[in-house]
Amino acid sequence: MAVSQTTRWRLICGTLGVICLLLMATLGFLLKFSHPKTDSEPTSSPGLDIELQE
Template identity: 55%
Template sequence: MAGFQTTPWRLISGILGVMCLVLMVTLRMLLNNVFTKPSIQLTPSPGPTLEPQKDSSCQKMWIGYQCNCYFISNEMKTWEESKDFCASKNSSLLQLQNKDELA
């Protein structure tokens, strides 16, 4: 009679043991995949620089970027004086519409 009562517990413990082994093998395989995958190396993309582009058709002292030429002045001028200066150089004053254009 004692052997009959322990049989369901042996069956349950056997099933739980097999499930535990399957879970451990699955976890080991997942961890192996995570640590053995080749890492992706990010390379910086060329962004805006303050150096004139080699193929730029900009005037001397102007900065070429994305088919545009920019002149950065250190002089303090009013908006109107700045617009007049740009007009004398056959250009227009840069006006950013939002913060996204600054980046």
């Protein structure tokens, strides 16, 4: 009986591990492609330029 319980827990742990890896891969994929690429030169607001000139 102990062998079947050990096998059952290994199956459960393996299944949960695979689900965890799939969720992490999905999250990484979504985070990578959800944000549009920004320009290399950031834009500043006009108010900031006026404060710097004064």
